Amino acid sequence: MKKIYKAHILYTKERSRFEVLENGYVAVGADGCVTGVAADVASLADEDAEVVDFGDRLLIPAMNDLHVHAAQYRNQGIAMDMELLPWLQTYTFPEETKYADTGYAERMYRRFVRDLWRFGTMRACVFATVHTESTRLLMRLFQEAGMGALVGKVGMNRHCPPGLSESVEEMVKGYEELVHDPCSPLVRPIVTPRFIPSCTPEMLRACGELAAKYQLPVQSHLSENKSEIAWVQKLEPESTCYGDAYDRYGLFGQTPTVMAHCVWTDDEELELIKRRDVVVAHCPTSNLNVASGMAPIRKFLNEGLRVGLGSDISGGHDLSIFRMMVYAIQVSKMHYQQNHEWPFLTLSEAFWLATKSSGSFFGRVGSFEPGYEFDALVIDDSDLNHDHYSLLHRLERFIYLGDDRQLVHRFCRGQEITEPKRIEEL
Numbered sequence: 001m002k003k004i005y006k007a008h009i010l011y012t013k014e015r016s017r018f019e020v021l022e023n024g025y026v027a028v029g030a031d032g033c034v035t036g037v038a039a040d041v042a043s044l045a046d047e048d049a050e051v052v053d054f055g056d057r058l059l060i061p062a063m064n065d066l067h068v069h070a071a072q073y074r075n076q077g078i079a080m081d082m083e084l085l086p087w088l089q090t091y092t093f094p095e096e097t098k099y100a101d102t103g104y105a106e107r108m109y110r111r112f113v114r115d116l117w118r119f120g121t122m123r124a125c126v127f128a129t130v131h132t133e134s135t136r137l138l139m140r141l142f143q144e145a146g147m148g149a150l151v152g153k154v155g156m157n158r159h160c161p162p163g164l165s166e167s168v169e170e171m172v173k174g175y176e177e178l179v180h181d182p183c184s185p186l187v188r189p190i191v192t193p194r195f196i197p198s199c200t201p202e203m204l205r206a207c208g209e210l211a212a213k214y215q216l217p218v219q220s221h222l223s224e225n226k227s228e229i230a231w232v233q234k235l236e237p238e239s240t241c242y243g244d245a246y247d248r249y250g251l252f253g254q255t256p257t258v259m260a261h262c263v264w265t266d267d268e269e270l271e272l273i274k275r276r277d278v279v280v281a282h283c284p285t286s287n288l289n290v291a292s293g294m295a296p297i298r299k300f301l302n303e304g305l306r307v308g309l310g311s312d313i314s315g316g317h318d319l320s321i322f323r324m325m326v327y328a329i330q331v332s333k334m335h336y337q338q339n340h341e342w343p344f345l346t347l348s349e350a351f352w353l354a355t356k357s358s359g360s361f362f363g364r365v366g367s368f369e370p371g372y373e374f375d376a377l378v379i380d381d382s383d384l385n386h387d388h389y390s391l392l393h394r395l396e397r398f399i400y401l402g403d404d405r406q407l408v409h410r411f412c413r414g415q416e417i418t419e420p421k422r423i424e425e426l
């Protein structure tokens with residue numbers, strides 16, 4: 001059914017400024033894609049379309065999370081007293097081992113999907129665990145919810161507890177099952193070698209072959225922490241940088257690739273990221289919590305790299321991508337104090353990173369330009385809007401002060417998405 005939505009519309013076609021339509025209209029076709037956006041309904045006139053009036057509310061593109069670990073959801077907000085490598089061994093691997101039990105996985109994954117929904121994230125690049133059955137379950141939960149996700153069964157076979165180590169053959173078999181599962185067009189597997197230290201050369205080669213054979217996207221971690229980078233250099237002595245270690249196995253842009261962090265990316269790695277059109281998932285809270293550092297996002301943008309935002313639960317403690325915009329701006333201000341050649345991020349830039357730039361990894365997602373999939377949020381900010389704020393200041397106040405209580409409608413590819421159920425509610 002074709003629809004025309006009326007509201008105060010805000011989005012970013014380009015990163016330097018917002019498009020603002022006071023009492024504007026966005027028309028959505030039966031396929032869930034935007035057919036027009038305009039200040040007056042006459043220019044969108046379509047007698048078959050139902051007009052839905054959201055009144056004084058704000059209508060913006062929905063959020064995208066480019067890097068999040070569903071199987072670390074229980075650890076959100078705890079265990080922040082270590083750097084990356086001991087943090088993985090002490091807190092993270094023991095938690096992920098529990099996902100061999102699909103009952104446990106269902107309890108946690110339902111809560112995770114529900115909470116992504118709460119904070120208005122309609123698309124996500126997700127790490128599950130090595131376990132095929134619970135990964136399949138997570139894909140099914142996204143499908144049932146109607147939300148978009150690229151879900152990774154994690155490849156690991158060294159430097160981890162036995163419960164998280166899988167043979168190369170088992171990993172390939174698991175992926176081939178997931179690839180052939182009937183699934184919604186919004187939910188697909190993504191090849192997910194955890195990071196170089198967790199995967200033998202044979203495992204990395206098999207991951208690259210799977211991506212090429214089934215034309216699957218790839219996600220992993222890159223240049224997050226200095227000890228990690230030194231370890232990768234030891235494990236892959238031939239590689240010229242960390243990114244090159246993935247590239248040698250066909251895991252760096254041969255199919256669409258997103259790499260989290262890039263805190264310590266040097267100029268050589270930057271050039272390779274650019275050449276391979278790899279997307280950087282910036283995870284500012286995680287980089288603060290596990291003391292990794294500050295990624296040079298302004299430098300990446302100046303160099304024309306594609307960048308998006310990730311919550312990186314549970315290195316990150318906050319699932320809200322709105323809050324991630326705030327952290328990205330704040331971290332860029334700290335970074336600016338150290339490097340005045342790189343000005344800090346503006347609000348429109350942070351919003352663009354979370355919507356149109358992140359959304360590009362999922363297709364035409366993250367804007368209201370014609371042809372874009374209608375992923376959208378309706379914000380009722382009446383409790384935050386007490387003194388004649390402009391529309392842009394209303395949005396800014398919501399980003400800085402708001403939460404799920406102000407989100408009154410959520411759409412993914414044109415469909416309104418209702419609250420997914422937790423296991424306690426079934």
Ligand SMILES: [Zn+2]
Nearest residue numbers: 069221260312
């Ligand atoms: Zn991560």
